[in-house]
Amino acid sequence: MNKVDVFRTLHRKRAQGDPLVLPGPWDAASARVCVESGFPALATPSAGVAASLGYEDGETPADEMFAAVARIVRAVDVPVSADVEGGYGLAPKELVERLLEAGAVGCNLEDSNGGVLKDPHEHAEYLAEVRSAAADRLFVNARVDTFLHGDGDPERAIERAALYVAAGADCVYPILAPVDVLPLLRAGIQGPLNMVARLDGEGPSPAVLGELGATRVTFGPGLQRRATAALREITKNLSA
Known part of the structure; x- marks a missing residue:
């Protein structure tokens, strides 16, 4: 079984109360720590990777993001899914090619741009084109930003999710849903x-x-921020 099939299988038939927990490494070293702790797969956070590269969230150049994902993939043997934000303006075929070149088994794609929700039908078309280009080679996690940049109406989130699932999304991610x-x-x-x-x-x-009801749980940039806070405390005592 190849890595994407392993990753897809990890999402299936989860027992209630036993979601797939995917820590978010931001570099090769943190990825190895996560795998050493026993996690069967990883999911990179775009904000955490951005911070490690010296960028604000959403400002990482595509080339640097894909290179960072590739380094993480090379460092571990488990499947790695990549948060690629809104796709960096890449055409679906090119986005898929870049993800596969980096060795990712899946991706997050968000339905907002610059803090504004995208037209859900247009975004569904984009997801369908990504799915068509990827076939079964990528696990597509469609992020729904209704609670982040919209009015927070769960019914609107469900409507968007239905469009994305119909377009071929493997998973739906209503980020920051209460x-x-x-x-x-x-x-x-x-x-x-x-x-x-x-x-x-x-x-x-x-x-x-x-x-x-969650099938899988991720942490965004939480691990990277906790690690940074720990390092800040350590460095305070270096000259004491």
């Missing part, structure tokens, strides 16, 4: 559902998110 609407989202969205978990103890655990 926990209390997760059961409603689960009931209204077909297929795997990605939720983000916080690492500051303020939000529910991955297991709780799984009980409420």
Whole structure:
């Protein structure tokens, strides 16, 4: 079984309360730590990678992002999915080629640009073209930004998700959806559902998110930011 098939299988028939937990490495070293901790797959966060390269979130040049993903992929033996934001303006065929060249088994694609939601029908067409170019070689996670840049109406999120699933998305990611609407989202969205978990103890655990309907749990740039905070504390004592 190749890596993309392994990755796709990891999403199937998850028991309630046992979501697929995907930590977000930002470089080769952090990827190796995650794999050494026993995680079967990884999902890079664009904001975490951006920070490691010296950029603000959303400002990483495409070439540097794909190069960073390739370094992470080379460092580990498990499947790696890549957050490629909105696709960097690349045509679907080129985006797929770049992802495959980097060795990624999947990607996140968001449905907003510059803080503004895209037309969902046009975005669904883009996703369909990505799916057509990739065939079964990539696992497409369609991010729904209704709760990040829209009005936060779960029904609008469900409508967008339905269009993206119909276009061939393998998973839907309603980023920053409130926990209390997760059961409603689960009931209204077909297929795997990605939720983000916080690492500051303020939000529910991955297991709780799984009980409420999440198929998989990611952490955005949470790990990279926690590591940066730890390093900041360490460096404070270097000259003491």
